Amino acid sequence: MSTKATPDELVSTSELLTPSSSSPRLLEILNSISTSIEAGGEPEQSQKLVSDLISFLNSVSDEAVSDPDNENAKNKAFDVLSQLHQYVCSPSLNEATVDALSFELPKAASRFGGVSDKCLVIAGEVIDRFVSLCSPREMLPILCEALDSPSEMISGSSYFVPLLAGLSKVLISIQRRHFEQLKTAIPIVLKVLKVVSSELDNDCTELKDLYDGALSIANSVHSVCVKLEGSVNEKIRALLGLYVLQIMALASFNGNFKVSSSQYLVAQLSSFLPYCGLSYLGLITGSDVDRMISTAFGEDVDEYVSCLSYVKHGAALSVIWGHISDVAVTAAKEDLGVLQVELQNDRMKRWDAIGMLKHILNSLSVPWESKKCAINILICITESNNSQKCDEEQADNTSYMPNLYSALQAVQKVIMFAPDSELRRHAFNAFKRILADVPTSQRFDILKALITNSESPSMIAILLDIVKGEMHKDRENKAHPLSPFWSASVLELVELVLRPPKGGPPPLPEHGDAVLSALNFYRFVLITESTGKTNYTGVVFKNNLEKAYNEWLLPLRTLVSGIVAENEGDHDEMTVDILCSLNPIELVLYRCIELVEEKLKQST
Numbered sequence: 001m002s003t004k005a006t007p008d009e010l011v012s013t014s015e016l017l018t019p020s021s022s023s024p025r026l027l028e029i030l031n032s033i034s035t036s037i038e039a040g041g042e043p044e045q046s047q048k049l050v051s052d053l054i055s056f057l058n059s060v061s062d063e064a065v066s067d068p069d070n071e072n073a074k075n076k077a078f079d080v081l082s083q084l085h086q087y088v089c090s091p092s093l094n095e096a097t098v099d100a101l102s103f104e105l106p107k108a109a110s111r112f113g114g115v116s117d118k119c120l121v122i123a124g125e126v127i128d129r130f131v132s133l134c135s136p137r138e139m140l141p142i143l144c145e146a147l148d149s150p151s152e153m154i155s156g157s158s159y160f161v162p163l164l165a166g167l168s169k170v171l172i173s174i175q176r177r178h179f180e181q182l183k184t185a186i187p188i189v190l191k192v193l194k195v196v197s198s199e200l201d202n203d204c205t206e207l208k209d210l211y212d213g214a215l216s217i218a219n220s221v222h223s224v225c226v227k228l229e230g231s232v233n234e235k236i237r238a239l240l241g242l243y244v245l246q247i248m249a250l251a252s253f254n255g256n257f258k259v260s261s262s263q264y265l266v267a268q269l270s271s272f273l274p275y276c277g278l279s280y281l282g283l284i285t286g287s288d289v290d291r292m293i294s295t296a297f298g299e300d301v302d303e304y305v306s307c308l309s310y311v312k313h314g315a316a317l318s319v320i321w322g323h324i325s326d327v328a329v330t331a332a333k334e335d336l337g338v339l340q341v342e343l344q345n346d347r348m349k350r351w352d353a354i355g356m357l358k359h360i361l362n363s364l365s366v367p368w369e370s371k372k373c374a375i376n377i378l379i380c381i382t383e384s385n386n387s388q389k390c391d392e393e394q395a396d397n398t399s400y401m402p403n404l405y406s407a408l409q410a411v412q413k414v415i416m417f418a419p420d421s422e423l424r425r426h427a428f429n430a431f432k433r434i435l436a437d438v439p440t441s442q443r444f445d446i447l448k449a450l451i452t453n454s455e456s457p458s459m460i461a462i463l464l465d466i467v468k469g470e471m472h473k474d475r476e477n478k479a480h481p482l483s484p485f486w487s488a489s490v491l492e493l494v495e496l497v498l499r500p501p502k503g504g505p506p507p508l509p510e511h512g513d514a515v516l517s518a519l520n521f522y523r524f525v526l527i528t529e530s531t532g533k534t535n536y537t538g539v540v541f542k543n544n545l546e547k548a549y550n551e552w553l554l555p556l557r558t559l560v561s562g563i564v565a566e567n568e569g570d571h572d573e574m575t576v577d578i579l580c581s582l583n584p585i586e587l588v589l590y591r592c593i594e595l596v597e598e599k600l601k602q603s604t
Contacts, residue, residue: 061111077115107146113158124162136173143167148188157210164213171220187307238295241276245314253365270331280334283315285352343381355403361410382433444484461517486536498552505555519588
């Protein structure tokens, strides 16, 4: 390592540390280190003395951090750290001593960051001193190792703040192999942010310090990038873009920042988007994310999956923030009106956007305010567009269906679990609009899959009502002969509810909503086919009538009658509720039985 000290300055540092210092033990250790190294002692002895120093410093910082109300411990920590700072700032600190201390002292100094704001400042100055004395090539792995220390992940943000500040200075000073060095450091920083931010409550001060450090890293990467050209510039810009998106997601999770207090952070992050070649359209459709990952990591992406786990969330959240904050959209240099028109007019891009927003709706970490905005975006971009209706059935859209299916599942979660009724209504509106955007040839398959895989009786009831509505619409438009909704598959949906795959009649009253909807659905199909003298679904075939009668309706009647008989005469509130929930089921059930019996008589 190289230092700024000249040979004439390399005098014993023990001359600068006197017994009047606040910690005799620290004085003793530091003087011993200086004496041993300057005398050319055995390396093992010097290493042991450095280990003693680190153990002493850790004991002092741990005592102060573990008992925040102990002013004596805090004062001692401040005095010890100040004395250490005086020592490392000595112009006579020789190169060998710097070598011996640089590997461990930045980490030990950072542990004082949680003691007090004054200690946090001095800890940063200690690290800055080593950054100024040592080469970037040597300091980069030292700071990365200190950051990537599992034992320190529970120390809180104050431990990492001075290390991030030091790393940001080191990154600017890198002279060669820029991308390789950054590709090593960035995942470690993102790991720290992910772990530490998830542990913090809504303490905006701690979070602000942590993300200020993250921003300083982004600014340093930007400074490195602007000095380079060609493929290296392209790779670093892609890496910077991914870094920004991951931070955008982490900073938006769990309500860590209120909208008012996060304006600056979001604006700063958004300002990097144009430089990285990122647009709201490319972010909301995911194309920019895929491009950046390919550019930055190529086939090595699997090694970095864990640190990039939220980049798609961040891409969608960047656009959501643009809708929430004027500052963000201005910093991103975007036009939301142009984005809206583009998505409304291009079905493939719209479907990609729907698929990206599912990451927001599925996440337990994203606050409801952001999910509300995502739902509003879905409603906006799925406004009726007839320009593509003519060729929707001819295009091969099958590759998009799994994405749309999972997006609809995500919207279902909002319908079921949103805390306020208005958001639930908006989510249901978005759900219907997305379904309407799916070509008819695939719409039934998606609805069938949603029903089959749903564990919510209420949602199954809603989905069956939607299928019934589609069938009614087809009937009015006289499209039923060619429609997948008027096929034998619809009876499978009824059977799924009235005779569950696990056997036996459906559990009541728990599945009452689904059972009532299935009975009404079956009655609708049977009456419609009978009155229209059609049999597109096969519902009036004798074998299907007998199956419905013997396997669906009669077992259900036995179950309902048994529950009613068992609770008859009991007037407590729960029993009354059970009987009331069974009343409509019983009425529709007996009507279905009558209709089937009547059709069976006609077939004999």
